[in-house]
Amino acid sequence: MPRCLICGNTTHFGSSQCPPEVPEANGPMSSLMANFDQEGYLENMESIGAEEEISQHAWEDPQGYFDLCLECGSNNIQW
Numbered sequence: 001m002p003r004c005l006i007c008g009n010t011t012h013f014g015s016s017q018c019p020p021e022v023p024e025a026n027g028p029m030s031s032l033m034a035n036f037d038q039e040g041y042l043e044n045m046e047s048i049g050a051e052e053e054i055s056q057h058a059w060e061d062p063q064g065y066f067d068l069c070l071e072c073g074s075n076n077i078q079w
């Protein structure tokens with residue numbers, strides 16, 4: 001399962017391959033965000049402008065896409 005090595009978050013991750021459409025200081029860090037369950041499985045995904053194709057690939061290969069901790073902003077993620 002994904003785990004942030006900085007803050008220990010295991011549930012909320014984003015993808016650096018999907019930058020936010022409109023960068024905002026306090027906005028989301030990624031246009032593709034995912035929630036993982038306690039077992040490390042992808043529970044649901046939220047796309048706010050990410051391309052459909054990328055969303056599909058991310059769903060099939062979350063490990064290859066979700067590399068940003070949405071809790072602390074770190075990209076120090078261990079799978």
Ligand SMILES: [Zn+2]
Pocket residue numbers: 004005006007008009069070071072073074
């Ligand atoms: Zn973190």
